[in-house]
Amino acid sequence: MADYDVVIIGGGAAGLTLAHHIGEVNERRGRPLRTALLEPPPGPHTPPPRTWCFWEEGDGLWEPLLAARWRDLTVVGADGARHRSAADPYRYKMLRSDDVVAFVRGRADEHLDQRELFVTGLSDGPEHATVHATDPRGADVRLTARWVFDSRPPAARSGGRTTLLQHFRGWFVRTPKEAFDPESAVLMDLRPPQPSTGVAFGYVLPLSSREALVEYTEFGRSVLSTAEYEAALDAYSAAIGLEDFEVVSSEQGVIPMTDAPFPTRVGRRLFRIGAAGGATRPSTGYTFGGASRQAAAVAEALAEGRTPIPPVPYRARHLAMDAVMLRALDTGRVRGSDFFARLFAGNRLGDVLAFLDGASSVRRELAMGLTTPVAAMSHSTLDHLWYVLRSRAGRTGRGLNGAGGSSPR
Ligand SMILES: Cc1cc2nc3c(=O)[nH]c(=O)nc-3n(C[C@H](O)[C@H](O)[C@H](O)COP(=O)(O)OP(=O)(O)OC[C@H]3O[C@@H](n4cnc5c(N)ncnc54)[C@H](O)[C@@H]3O)c2cc1C
Known part of the structure; x- marks a missing residue:
């Protein structure tokens, strides 16, 4: 018999969401799924905390954890024309990854084994797959499972025609006086100087009347230096009239936007989920919503005893x-x-x-x-x-x- 029914590799957006759904499945099933969630110790392979924005109708799974939620969104054209409207039937929402980590790990039942392991390889098999890993002391560990879901960040993809990078840096700012409308977020402000190809924009996600995430983003072929992002953020803050503020923290990242294919089934018992499993929408870089839908579908298949092939969440x-x-x-x-x-x-x-x-x-x-x-x-x-x-x-x-x-x- 395999060590586990399910092994989830990576405790990021996709892995945590799947682990959470499996907990719900276990409440419905007579026989719980023995599951392991593998995440390496903090180091070069573990991403820093980040925010995840997405939209959905009504209340959802993460409602109690939301850092903010907006009904109205504004898009500002390069000429300064503002288009503010309700996102109905959706609400645009922001989560902090740290809150999701604490919530899912804190509520995990005894059927979820949370293990600090760095995965080095996978092998498939007719009865079970094998996960090869090292523990924090460097010792080799082997685990077997009926189903393995791998969310390690994808290696550079081949097979596509175009790959752009969505690259960005954002400041969490605090102001001494009221400066933001917490009811409305700026989704895209196209006033920053535009590159010759791709696009550049700023956005403002208010957390309160005195706090917001102010971000500068480009879709293009190459990333900027931190100093260049800082200069772009300085210019954007000035353009939106933000003068007196403190930068409390920052986030920076790169999301590949590519038309390369992402197979979700890579063996009889091996699957990919999250960004590694095609959950990133190529034209926008949004991943969280797609990864959530994918995880819910996998959990449903597991609950019904079907082969749990993760669907690519886009047509x-x-x-x-x-x-x-x-x-x-x-x-x-x-x-x-x-x-x-x-x-x-x-x-x-x-x-x-x-x-x-x-x-x-x-x-x-x-x-x-x-x-x-x-x-x-x-x-x-x-x-x-x-x-x-x-x-x-x-x-x-x-x-x-x-x-x-x-x-x-
Ligand atoms: C700064 C930032 C902000 C973003 N904001 C948004 C947003 O607002 N909305 C949105 O839709 N998308 C956003 N994205 C894109 C995407 O949603 C996130 O990157 C998201 O975290 C992807 O989820 P994932 O589970 O596929 O990968 P990750 O969340 O990156 O999880 C992968 C996990 O695998 C683990 N891992 C890596 N190597 C190993 C190994 N060898 N063994 C075991 N585990 C390993 C890592 O530690 C990590 O926890 C953002 C990306 C970045 C970088």
């Missing part, structure tokens, strides 16, 4: 649209600031959020497409179709247009 047509959009941004065919300003100005905010979650209808998506720079996006779509056809023809060994057909670019 194929949305991933294709994202590939077109990433390409259009990366080539500079579309100005990012123009694209996003038009998208948010021309559509109901709730519809855009539904689309970004993969929950919109084709009819709505077509209408939305018409509000973006149509000529440039059509050009990019044709270019992408051509690329897909050529790649397929290459794989089947049949040339398109004879040898070396050229793209319509």
Whole structure:
């Protein structure tokens, strides 16, 4: 018999959410699932605390832990035009990773074994998979499990056409006087100077009338130095009229945005979840919502005794649209600031959020497409179709247009 029913590798967003759902499954099942959650001791492989923003309808799993929740969101165009509206039917929410860690680990039942292990390798098998790891003293450890869910950050992906980096730095600021409207967050402010390709924007997520997360973000090919982010944050703070404030803490990160495929099943008993399992929406970098939906589906399959293959939380047509959009941004065919300003100005905010979650209808998506720079996006779509056809023809060994057909670019 295997040591565990389930081993979860990584106690980040995906691993913790899955562990939490399995606890709920155990309450429903006669026989609880023996589960291990593996996380290395703090060190170079463990990410620093971060905030996770996402949106959902009504109250959700993390309601008691939320650092903030907003109904109204504002998008500011490069020309300063402000579009404030309710995110109905959604609420935009912020969680701190530390709070999720404490909550899930604190409530874990006796069926969840929390182990400090650094995973070094995996092997598959017909009856069980084996996890190879080292403990904090450097000793080798082997664990067997019926199902293994791996959320270690993905290695650089191959197979995609375009990869951009969403890179950012944010300040948690505190002001001596009231400076923020806690009822409304700025989702995207496109006034910062724009790079020649990609997009740059700031945003402001108020935690109270005197505290907020003020962030500067770019979608582009390469990250900035900390000094460059600080200069961009200085400029953005000045642009929004923030003068007298204290920086209490900061967060910085990089999220790859790629059209590379992310298989979620990598063996008979080995699966990937979270960012490693395709939970990042390529066009936005949002991951938390997708990882949550994926974890809930896995837990449901485990509860019902099905093979728990993690679903990719986005539809194929949305991933294709994202590939077109990433390409259009990366080539500079579309100005990012123009694209996003038009998208948010021309559509109901709730519809855009539904689309970004993969929950919109084709009819709505077509209408939305018409509000973006149509000529440039059509050009990019044709270019992408051509690329897909050529790649397929290459794989089947049949040339398109004879040898070396050229793209319509
Ligand atoms: C600063 C920052 C802010 C972000 N904010 C948002 C946001 O607001 N909204 C959003 O949707 N997305 C956000 N993201 C993107 C994404 O949601 C997060 O990166 C999220 O943490 C991804 O969840 P995950 O479980 O896939 O990976 P992680 O949360 O990174 O978890 C992976 C885990 O694997 C562990 N691990 C690594 N190596 C090993 C090993 N060898 N053995 C065992 N365990 C290992 C790590 O310690 C870690 O705990 C943000 C990313 C960053 C970097």
